[in-house]
Amino acid sequence: MAIRVFIFALLVVSIISVFAPVDNNISESLKKDIALVTFNDSTMYTLDNLHVTKVVESIKAVRYKTRDEMFEGTFYFRAKSKTNSNQADVVSADFIEKKGPTLKFVDHVVYNRDDFMTLKTDILYYNLDTKIAHNDKPFIGKYYDDSLIGTSLYLDTEKTYFKSQKAHFEIDLDNKEQ
Secondary structure: OHHHHHHHHHHHHHHHHHHOOOOOOOOHHHHOOOOOEEEEEEEEEEEOOOOEEEEEEEEEEEEOOOOEEEEEEEEEEEOOOOOOOOOEEEEEEEEEEEEOOEEEEEEEEEEEEOOOEEEEEEEEEEEOOOOEEEOOOOEEEEEOOEEEEEEEEEEEOOOOEEEEEEEEEEOOOOOOOO
């Protein structure tokens, strides 16, 4: 008799649980953007069939669902050059945010092309697909021994095309290599 009562009670509980409404609310803490993975002292290499095309180093790298963030990071890109196949573009900043193909470098941004060109600014945007760097903030640059100060930087690294607004360019006319 006790077994029949127990089976009947299980039947009643299972029928009630089938028709009972279920609340599928997602809590606010789960909706927040949380890190999927975090790396400390990280280095990432991007390879093609011939050589290393990109190296990324950072003190801390955090991957979210829609973006990556790097702290005290440096990007090394293989630059396109007719004369030097090992020419490199190096961009470093205190904070780097990557959304899709767009990189945003923030605070103490330094862009170097080999040993002859240097740009310093507070913010720089770089597109990995088009290889174009731009900003709308003031910058200071050096090209060999010549200095350049301006705003609204546009730099096409593939075509080696550079333009700026409110530019002040100082050229050293004393060529000491003669």
